[in-house]
Amino acid sequence: MAVTEMQSGQVGRSLPRRESTAKVTGRADYVHNLRLPGMLHIKVFRSSIAHGRIKRLDVSAAKRLAGVHSVITSDDVRKLIPEPYFGPAFHDQPILAIDKVRHIGEPVAVVLATDPHVAEEGVALIQAEYDELPGVYDEVAGATATTYVHDVLKPAGTFPDLKHLQGKKNTNIALDYQLRRGDVEAAFAKADHVFEHTFRTQQVMHVPLEPMVSAAEPTPSGLTIYTASQSPSFVRIEIARLLGWPENKVRVKVPHLGGGFGAKLYIKLEALVAALALITQRPVKLSQTMEEQFFTISKHATTFKIKSGVTKDGKIVARRCDVWWNGGAYADIGPRVTQKSGFTAAGPYDIENVHLDSFAVYTTRPPAGALRGFGIPQLVWAYESHTDLIARALDIDPVAIRRKNILREGRPQATGTKMKDAAIEQVLERLAARMNWDRPFDRGTGTVKRGRGVGIGFKAVIAPTTSVAIVNVYADGSCSLYCSTVDMGQGSDTIMTQIVADVLNLPIERVSMVHPDTDVTPYDMATLGSRSTFHMGNAVKLAAEDAKGKLEALAKEVGLPAGANVPVGEIFKKKYGMQAGNVVGSGSFIPSYKSPDHATGMTDNATPFWMIGGTGAEVEIDTETGDMKVLRIVNVADCGTPINPRIVDTQLSGGAVMQLGFTLTEEMQFENGQLRNPTLADYKIPGMRDMPAAMENEAVSARQHDGPFGAKGVGESATFGVSPAIANAIHDAVGVRLTELPITPERLFRALAVANGKPLKD
């Protein structure tokens, strides 16, 4: 990959992941593997309809089944937790359904047994009757529908800008973010051209291969929760809140995750296992099947109406964006997706007049939440497809029109925040160069056509958020890093210890990692949104520097000359008379941030750093069938200066591969409220034969001035541009425009058939 590797210290080196041997020998630890003595397995009885009131719930046969320990419903939960509602933005999600079900597959009751097969049999014996209510499935219709998913809104108080929604009734709109800059209507009136398009994306699921899993165990000091979670600190705080306990009575432990991608965030199974552990006074474990994941959390389907006023030579002077987010039955982190993505919905372009409305809409689908990209891929799909359509209409080269409008360093973007350390131009130029954009491209003759396209997007990071780290130096100079960042495969264990090793001038083997354990590792907001390299990286660096400073002070205290290269062990021996003692350094980091104005959405400090990602695609289309091969994918990103270039490279290609699935093959398909394809048999994620023949990744030469060693996040950057790059390449090849995802061979063929005046007759 094109990046210069620094050879001094550990930072900048492509060290192998520290858990490599464990992973290749099958010995890495996952909650999936956890067994606790006396443990009860939990199986869930789920709603068979999308929306309705629970008329009757009969668990008697299940209770009588030999081997069943207990059957629990919301009545039992409410004896322990009178208000058993959770959620990071709204306290709207019940631990088990109360009176009403709001989506297909919603948990209604649970069966516990030491034999999971018996628990499953028990679930099959539960009977429920519902008074069905009309379903609400579409995000645009849902915004104005008079069937309400929730009788009343219950904001959690974690978001100050949701306070005004407290107690609101008769709405499915959980959040409306708006941004007003300049005067779009006046600009549209004056513009040479006005273009308007609507784009849609589908509901998809993260599909981590380790399905969601949590366990809980009552202990003498309270409760321990073992969970595959990206947010152990949040779990502790939220469970303590639900139980009315102090934080220090809830312990949350997280080993490695078998994939996360945003699925394993906030509260998923943790409230349920916590309640069940306390009700039964036994260790309990809920290990979801792959199928159950589809009923638990997903990615927002969206509708994006985008309208641009453009001069005749392609300068965008005004843009209006209306975005509807299909949040499903429970808000989860949807309101934050809606709001934060709103900052950048107009695109990485220098536009004077911007009008944006972004709606988080409740519907009766399984809940949507955070998924790699956090709303940005859906937006980039729309605005980069739209940009290409404008270019074609005005007969301007697609890269040239982007050059004309791209946001440059120091310019204010839509919120008013000035772009800083944002190498958008460089990403665009490197993308064009790698795509050989200036050279002619053979589009083929005959029935097989080829095309190429690009898409570039950017993202603001969630702010303000806090990370705290501790470095514990031992008497022989080796040390441990205590850090609540969760390694779900993105390599955080490795890069965080590289930072410590670099600051303390240690070989990497002398730095070990203590995995998240809220009794030991300090607070971290969560591992999400590509925030960890910057926030936790800075905290870790500060903690290591703090430890270093303390070691220097200790050396001075024991009379060693300053600057003397004394081994750390010697310092301890002098202090304690033997190999004994610790030096503990800590560091905490919260960036500066200014909340946007509620009415205008404007702020001059919208984000501590920008993520930028561009993708180029070359495709080949069999026009007789609609079958398409992706020949080549090029990913270019600005992630500052990589701490581990090899890991950055794999984050870029991994993100693009995932987004390829969302672009071409994945869709949660509903019919009459039923989810038809909640398994990998019919929900197809990319396999090895779906990979393009060629894939290249590049992190441009850049530096985040206040990131640790110049670094910033990268986990999502290669998801931004993939979908529009492919749609743009298709348009380049065959002149048809697809405005909905996924782009399947059938959809492409039908579009071709319509364009040829011979639509497919059904």
Added chain:
Amino acid sequence: MSNTSRLVNFTLNGRPVSARVDMHHTLVEMLRTQFDLFGARESCAQGLCGCCTVLVDGQAVSGCLYFAALVDGATIETVEHLGASDRLDPVQQAFIECGAFQCGFCTPGFILMTKQLLDENPNPTEDEIRHYLSGNLCRCGAYPEIIAAVKSAAAKRRATA
């Protein structure tokens, strides 16, 4: 003994063992709950992802679609049998060097399938690699690195052959 369970005697990672299993228990379930071998994992439950790959009589099978009761008399090998305590198998080594995993959940399955592929075909083309491994899924998207690791492992094995 009830006729919905049985005692199975088999060889597991080179050692003779026995286990009592119910007829409806799967191979991957037995390995995890009775032998503490966690390298094979049930993920898709449909034999499509390869996370539950186990070798039965030298052939890779989906452990989640194999009845434990049918392993009587068989030779079973899991990823834990690969390499030695001080020395990794060349396939494992290649996976590390090429960075061919991220979360690692699918990794044992890929490693066992790669070993099978190279046992049968010591010098596979990229097309042959893609076809052989088409039934192993990696959601983290490490496919390019995995292909590189397979090629590297093939070279390592040829060098020491």
Added chain:
Amino acid sequence: MTPFELAEPRTLSEALALLDPNDTSVRALGGGTALMLMMKPGFLKPKRLVSLGKIGDLSAFRLSPDGSLRIGAMTRLAALERSAEVAKAFPVIAHTLRTLSNRRVRNVATIGGHVAHADPHTDLPPVLIALDATIEIAGPAGQRKIPAEALATGYLETSLKSNELVTAIAIPPQGGKRSIYVKVTTRAADDWPALGIAISLDAQDRTVKTARIVVSAATEKPTRLASAEALLNGRQASDASIREAARAAAAEAAIVTDMQGSAAYKRHLLEVHLNRALGGLLGARRGA
């Protein structure tokens, strides 16, 4: 899954005796992959499974000097795939197996189970029909043989009684016949077929003596396309007649809409792919 009894008879007659014509909760067990896919979500809760794995002879396959191939029902698909002599005598079988499910499934799944399951979205049944294979069946009344196309009667339905078993598949020598299997997937590359086309032509250059053309996956069962065959039989093929045959096939086939595509689209794919496949086999120029 729920508890069941497992029987492992050592002879065919023992196995047959354990099956009950009136009790569908007793099922034969071949490789088990397809069966377990139905048992795990609870679609099937058999109280007894009769494993055929210990019956000698059922898992052998033999290529005879005359070029015919007889495959015991318990032959693992991977065993066929690995056989160099099967690949030489029946390259279409080797080609089909290469993308049939995945390697692990092929290591376990048996050919008898594969055809008896009658899932339309499978690859071998249409090929066997095109090759004019015969299915050998054993039941309490004795042995019988049926042409391969008489086995599947609908979605997961066969003409077998619940106390009958497929024991072997016999494929006649192919002489100089040309055959091909086209697998069309519409989702990920690794998938069950959305549409399958199996063709076997007895032809001299471009003159077709007899054509056997089978559509599968997009139909409830693999089906011969008689109208297309009739347009080719006994004639010299031309680009035009091939196109006509493909059109006739698309019009005749009972294509269904399902998770892998609409009937209209799959009908179109049938026409395009059949046109190409016939053109390839007959050396004609591809229809432009």
